[in-house]
Amino acid sequence: MLTALSIRDVVLIEALDLDFGFGLGVLTGETGAGKSILLDALGLALGGRGDSGLVRHGAAQAVVTATFEPPVPGSRLATILDDAGVEIEPGEPLFVRRLVKADGGSRGFVNDQPASAALLREMAPFLVEVHGQHDDRGLLNPRGHRALLDSFARIDTGAAATAWRTWRAAEAELDAARAEIETAARDREWLEHAVAELTKLAPEPGEEEALADKRRTMQRSEKIAGELAAIDEYLEGSDGGLARLRQAARVLERVAEDHPALGDALAAVDRAVIEASVAEERLAEARLSLAYDPRALEDDEARLFELRGMARKHRVQPDDLAALADDLRGRLERLETGEGGIAKLEKRALSARTAYDSAAAALSKQRHAAAQRLDAAVKGELAPLKLDAARFRTVVVALEESGWSGAGKDRVEFEIATNPGAPFAPLVKIASGGELSRFILALKVALAEEGGAATMVFDEIDRGVGGAVASAIGERLHRLATRTQLLVVTHSPQVAARGAAHLLIAKSHDGTVTRTGVRALSDAERREEIARMLSGATITNEARAQAERLLETA
Template sequence: MLTALAIRDVVLIEALDLEFASGLGALTGETGAGKSILLDSLGLALGARADSGLVRQGASQSVVTASFDLPADHAVASLLAENGLDAEPGEPLVVRRIVKADGGSRAFVNDQPASAALLRELGSYLVEIHGQHDDRGLLNPRGHRALLDAFGRISTDAAASAHRAWREAETRLESAREDLENAARDREWLDHAVAELSAFAAEPGEEAELAAERAAMQKGARLSDDLEAVSGHLEGSEGGLAQLRQAARRLDRIAAEHPALAEALAALDRAVIEAAEAEDRLGEASRALAFDPARLEAVETRLFDLRALARKHRVDPDQLAALTEELAQRLALIDAGGEGIAALEAEARAARAAYEEEAATLSAARQMAAVRLDAAVKAELAPLKLDAARFRTIVEPLAEPQWSGTGRDRVEFEISTNPGAPFAPLVKIASGGELSRFILALKVALAEEGGAATMIFDEIDRGVGGAVASAIGERLARLSARAQILVVTHSPQVAARADRHWLIAKSHDGLVTRTGVHALDAVERREEIARMLSGAEVTDEARAQARRLLEAA
């Protein structure tokens, strides 16, 4: 709700600080005192068009600051987050607008720069101003369906789920049709590609295996002459190993003759062992590096063909197996004809039927709720001097492209203000006072479902008095139990119902005219209501009547 409004240098207001509370607040004053300036100032803070004409003469700029207390789960919190603005939980929301005399303007939310468009969007959640030129809130047909659903306690969850399932089924069907059309255009290419890939039968990791085998055989080819020469030096009866063994046998016969001979024999024995191990290792290396020229040619051919095929299809060689499967599936889809499409079509039809069933249930519930809402509004019209008027809630089907998760209904509130006159949208009403009373009747009937936390009614009592004014006051007081209500009024019956009362008045110091707002105490309030009853000269009878009105409230 609105908790404070600070105005600086707006038209006739030099400096004004107002504090507000919950309940019903009345703003009164003589015609021309400046009530419209107050509303214009609040509208400015809520994103209305900046007009340099609002800047007080002689001032360089106008500044309006409005503070709001909101629950932590209020929709404004997510809106601020979406726009990258900080908001501390439990702290007031402060919006400020500055308009310069040269026409420039700036906007702030919690002291962070913001756009006027964001202020307007915030304002739609924070305050409803109902008056002759208001086109928000209940006057906007886009919100009527949600209001009717709230009134009828109608949930759209099932329809939303069914609509989502239907759209997903349609998306799958369209995707499959597109895939089938694309695949059909490529049938000849697919036949050739699948045959070629299947015949080649590439496997993941094959390239690395072939490359490693090829490298090993190439190395063997390069080292084969050296390995053969080294083996020739070691092997055979004339090889180095045989010579070492013969020397060791002869030395063994004479080793006992001298210690040095024994040591020489031991060294020869070790050399024989090492030479034998070297011979074994040479054999192992020869076997590992052995190659078959035919095998080398086959490996190279396979490797080069594998890489060429991968380049042809613009994939990594390890992806050829997966590509084969993918293209085969596309070919199978064509070969299967319309079987897959037929199944998806059946699924989409079933999903559509389920949605239509949920939408029909919603429509029936809305028709029933519309009848109850029309009766509830009708009961409010006569006490508000709108007994000649008729109200109806239109619930009619939308074209299929407009169907959504909220159903397939267009909902709009319409009225006829005179007998025989055609029904028309609320916004077409010419009389501001009449419009405000209609809004009040709707608000009471709807039990304030979906409204802003603060509502302002501008001269809702215009052109009425007596019992009608009393009825207006009683309904405003009833609404104020659910939302903060501020009313600009000329009616003592309405003002007497208020929990708080402010007087708007002009003052002159001989040079400058100023508009001020004063919060009235009990005595001042009775005097103001008496003035509203009697006019310029306040009589004792008017004071007595004012007292009776206040006591009755």
């Protein structure tokens, strides 16, 4: 709901701050006072064209700020703001501000965060509905008529939406399977060859790394084999170091008792023999572990090169060859058993299609019945609004399959014929602004709470009517305003008397500058304004008395 509107330097408005409440608010004033400026300013804040001509003469920029109640969590408006990255604290009012510079260019803000005009326009239908002869949104937009009819009849589209998603998913799975089989059929020969080749190779995950490590080890063994042989020659053999140490130990054993130093020498030689023996054992272990079969090296190298070559051929890593083999084998198996699988998927898709057809048919039946009820409800509102000759109908027609959705198979559009014998036409093609506004009012009253923003604005809905018709308009506006915030620009005293709040739009001139101002009227001032609307320039006592009666009966 709109709670406040601040306007700075817009056309003839220098500075204006207005507060709004729930219910019916009426805006009156003499012709040319600037009522359209007020609506233009509100439209600017909601993403309207940022024309530099709106900037008051001599000012650098025009600024309009509209304040609304906090968005309801989870609502469409809250989702739009969230998707746009606009952060709104829970319970915080929504401030929508638009700035237009005199030299061109405009900027928008939502709660002081930059916002494009496109975002403001996307938000607008969920904030304010403006109904007038140039309105092209709200009830005039056929795209929203189906949702309005569903809301009017409390039609639940959940079952159809679920059936739609199930059917489309089944069709997508069937299409994917058919495409895969078609592709696989074209590639059957290649698949069979690739599967046979990979099956023969039988690659295993990690095999390439294991073979590479083994190959490196054997190549190293080959390199150090000669060095181990030389070491053996130095340690063993008739002239090896170990044999000579043992000979030296036997000689020292015979003379060690002749001198202490010889005993120490014998102990040292014995230790050397022991250490050399350990070295000999370790060399034997190393020789055994590093032993390799040249044929095995050749076989491992051949296997490694084969794995790497196959990986290059299929443009995968060697470790992925096993998974590739499984995938290609699966594709070949699906190709061979594909007809049976396709038949199952076709049966599933047909069953899902049948369920959707049934759910959509139920929706259509409900909509046709609801259309008759809505037509009757609107018809009952037309005569009091001096639209006796007008006819209204809700058209429910079947869409082509390309237009089907989770909301069913129907297109809904509201149509009217304004004169006897005239053909029905869409609402948007009505020529008369006054008729259009009254017709929208009739439809709004029939729809009651459904399909509207929290704030509705009717621009001169009473144009060209008076007396009983104006009273009927006022009564219906009053009834509608019990459910929402309603702002009405009016020339009718019968409508003005129904308002819970009354704003007067007036133009003033100080000899140099012309300004438009708006102020809330007290009860006494309201009576005077309604009397002026009744009598014209000269307010008579009879007009005041009649104004009093209108206020008392409102």
